[in-house]
Amino acid sequence: MEFTVPTIETERLILRPLTIDDAEAAFEWTGDERVAKYMIYSTHESIETTKEWLNSIKVSYEKYEFGFVRKSDNKLIGAGSIRFHSDSEQWEIGYNIRFDCWNMGYTTEASLAMMNFVRENHNAHRFSAICAVENIGSARVMEKCGLHFTGNGEYQSYDGKKTFKSKIYELEDKVND
Numbered sequence: 001m002e003f004t005v006p007t008i009e010t011e012r013l014i015l016r017p018l019t020i021d022d023a024e025a026a027f028e029w030t031g032d033e034r035v036a037k038y039m040i041y042s043t044h045e046s047i048e049t050t051k052e053w054l055n056s057i058k059v060s061y062e063k064y065e066f067g068f069v070r071k072s073d074n075k076l077i078g079a080g081s082i083r084f085h086s087d088s089e090q091w092e093i094g095y096n097i098r099f100d101c102w103n104m105g106y107t108t109e110a111s112l113a114m115m116n117f118v119r120e121n122h123n124a125h126r127f128s129a130i131c132a133v134e135n136i137g138s139a140r141v142m143e144k145c146g147l148h149f150t151g152n153g154e155y156q157s158y159d160g161k162k163t164f165k166s167k168i169y170e171l172e173d174k175v176n177d
Contacts, residue, residue, distance in 0.1 A: 018057060018065055029098045038135040082117070093127060128169065
């Protein structure tokens, strides 16, 4: 049986699987230097790079990738993932969104929906996320999702050209036995 990513609905968004048909809309943020500035991918120079990324997405029962579609106009405005790390037994969230959609609460709304999905479907109680120290907006999203700053670290871009000092955020839900 083939694994499929579910569709999740929030007040203003539909979180759904990404497809190659999303390339043009996704390139609007993957090709934007402002959005890619702190991401582990380099700014996409062409829509072909975005298509390669979309074709490379692998999902499983422990790794979900979602496109964020705004209900008001049915426009794909961002994407995110939530994946299980067995070494730390945490679900890590990540996201990016079009620049013109920053500071509107969409990323927090989508991140909370992904977290709630794995809470309900995987009995998840531990979450983590990282962001570049300078990426104040992303840090705010993590805080609004209930994660707390737990330390510093660093991460590197896929191509190895950029290294970022990072903030690490974590959340462990209280579990009633």
